[in-house]
Amino acid sequence: QQQVKQSPQSLIVQKGGISIINCAYENTAFDYFPWYQQFPGKGPALLIAIRPDVSEKKEGRFTISFNKSAKQFSLHIMDSQPGDSATYFCAASMYSGNTPLVFGKGTRLSVIA
């Protein structure tokens, strides 16, 4: 059972454009939703995370939108740059427990000039 569904699998965006990646979760006990960026041969690096008490969080060019009723959250990358080309993973877990993250399948983003 896939607990976190991520789409699209791959994405090509023009430099300066907006990259949008979507995730949906099933477990209503999840209350911590981070996004990770991974470059080839490297471990995942935290980009931004959100909890259900807010519907949106912005950090620089990265914004998470969260819809609790739909059990969906998305990552928006504004003014996308070639350096943003990487694989992005959404994830979910329970904030107060000591449980592992459950990852989406990932989105390979290519930003072209």
Added chain:
Amino acid sequence: GAVVSQHPSWVICKSGTSVKIECRSLDFQATTMFWYRQFPKQSLMLMATSNEGSKATYEQGVEKDKFLINHASLTLSTLTVTSAHPEDSSFYICSSRSRGPAFYGYTFGSGTRLTVV
């Protein structure tokens, strides 16, 4: 912020030999370490969860006798791939959860690329 140091970053070994991967929490106490495996162009799949001083809990389908996890201290967890075979070639990543007054989240090691020949 919290840092998890993972070594080695890459290793090549012969089929049938064992390989040890270490993860150290440098500035926090890692009471729990999560071990993931990632095949090319795939997501991170949880292999096991280890708690300091107790036996690891393995996910379904992961052979506990092949992937030995030791978490003897609050700052060190190791994964030993025993009698490695080419199908064990993968990217192994550790992660721990850090909590503090100024930070929270999951910290990942930089990963270990294992190639079994």
